[in-house]
Amino acid sequence: MLTVADEGPARALEGLDALREALASGLRLWADLDTSADTHGAEEVLAGVFRFHPLTIEDALTPEPNPPKLDEHDEYIFIVFHALAGYEPFGDVATQEVCLYLGPHYVVSCHHGPLESLEAIRQRCLEDGLPLRRGAEWLLHAILDRLVDEYLPCIDAMEESLDRLEAEALEGRAAGLLERVLRLRGNALRLRRLTVPQRELLARLSRPDFPHLVRPEAHIYFRDIYDHLVRTEYLIEALRDLTDSALNTYLTVVSNRLNEVMKVLTAVATIFLPLTLISGIYGMNFAQRVWPPFESGWGFPAVVGVMAALGLAMVVFFRRRRWL
Incomplete structure (x- = not known):
C-alpha cells in the first residue's frame, strides 16, 4: 500500500489504521492487493475501509475470470482489465485479471497473484512519487498503459512461431503442425475477445464521462492507450488471418x-x-x-x-x- 503527499516520493503504509488515516486526510493513495496471498485481508480493506459495493468486491476476490468491463458508481468507477501473464512458444496465452477502483484521490488494484508490471510502477512511486503524485487518474493511466504495452511482445512471439510453422509446412514436416496452428489460432481468438471490450472501456475513459474523477487534460493520454489497443487489435486480426493462411498452406501441402x-x-x-x-x-x-x-x-x-x-x-x- 502506498500513499504520497503533494511532493516527494511515495511511502509505504502498514496496517489498516494508517490506511484509514491516509484515506480520510485526502492524500493520494494507491492500495495494491494480492488476493492470492490474503483474501480475508483484501476483503477487509475493500469492504471495511473503502466500503465498495459488494458486487464489485465479489468480482475482485473471486478467482474465476470476469469479462472486461467498466462500472460507474457514485464516488468511484470499477474496472476489470486482463493483463498478459506470459506466453510460451506454441503454448496457451496466460492472462491475469486485474480489478481497479478509481476514486477522487485513490486507486485500488486487486489481482490474484503477483504482477511484474504493477511492481515496476510501485518501485517508481517509491523512488520519485510519479505517477501517483500527479493524481489518481494518472496512476490509472500508467497501470493501463503498462498492461496494454505487454500485448505487443506476445503478438510478436506468436508471429515468429507462425513463421516457423509455415516454413515447416513448406518443407513437408507436417508432424504435429496442425495442432500447433490451431493452438495459435485459438490464442489469437482469445486475445481478440479480450481486446474488444477493453478498447470500449478505454474509449469511455478518453471521453468526459467522469468529470469528477478524470480531469480533461488526462483524456488525451487515455486516448493514446486506446490508440495502442486499436493497433494491437489490428495486429491480432492480421495474426488470425495469418493462422488461416498457414492452415491453408498445411492442408495444401498435405x-x-x-x-x-x-x-x-x-x-x-x-x-x-x-x-x-x-x-x-x-x-x-x-x-x-x-x-x-x-x-x-x-x-x-x-x-x-x-x-x-x-x-x-x-x-x-x-x-x-x-x-x-
Whole structure:
C-alpha cells in the first residue's frame, strides 16, 4: 500500500489504521492487493475501509475470470482489465485479471497473484512519487498503459512461431503442425475477445464521462492507450488471418503429398494391369492346347520377358509424360 503527499516520493503504509488515516486526510493513495496471498485481508480493506459495493468486491476476490468491463458508481468507477501473464512458444496465452477502483484521490488494484508490471510502477512511486503524485487518474493511466504495452511482445512471439510453422509446412514436416496452428489460432481468438471490450472501456475513459474523477487534460493520454489497443487489435486480426493462411498452406501441402502418393499408386496399378492380364490368360487351363509355348521349354521365360518389357515400356512412357 502506498500513499504520497503533494511532493516527494511515495511511502509505504502498514496496517489498516494508517490506511484509514491516509484515506480520510485526502492524500493520494494507491492500495495494491494480492488476493492470492490474503483474501480475508483484501476483503477487509475493500469492504471495511473503502466500503465498495459488494458486487464489485465479489468480482475482485473471486478467482474465476470476469469479462472486461467498466462500472460507474457514485464516488468511484470499477474496472476489470486482463493483463498478459506470459506466453510460451506454441503454448496457451496466460492472462491475469486485474480489478481497479478509481476514486477522487485513490486507486485500488486487486489481482490474484503477483504482477511484474504493477511492481515496476510501485518501485517508481517509491523512488520519485510519479505517477501517483500527479493524481489518481494518472496512476490509472500508467497501470493501463503498462498492461496494454505487454500485448505487443506476445503478438510478436506468436508471429515468429507462425513463421516457423509455415516454413515447416513448406518443407513437408507436417508432424504435429496442425495442432500447433490451431493452438495459435485459438490464442489469437482469445486475445481478440479480450481486446474488444477493453478498447470500449478505454474509449469511455478518453471521453468526459467522469468529470469528477478524470480531469480533461488526462483524456488525451487515455486516448493514446486506446490508440495502442486499436493497433494491437489490428495486429491480432492480421495474426488470425495469418493462422488461416498457414492452415491453408498445411492442408495444401498435405493434399499435394496425397496426390503424389495416389499418382504413384495409380501408375503402379496401371503398369501391373496388362501384366496381370497376360499372366491370367496364359495361366488358364485349356482342354485343347492351342498355344504353342505350352509344350516348349522357352514358353515361360518368353512370357516373363514380354511382361518385363511391357512394364519397362510403360514406365518410360509415364516418365516422358511426367506422370512419374
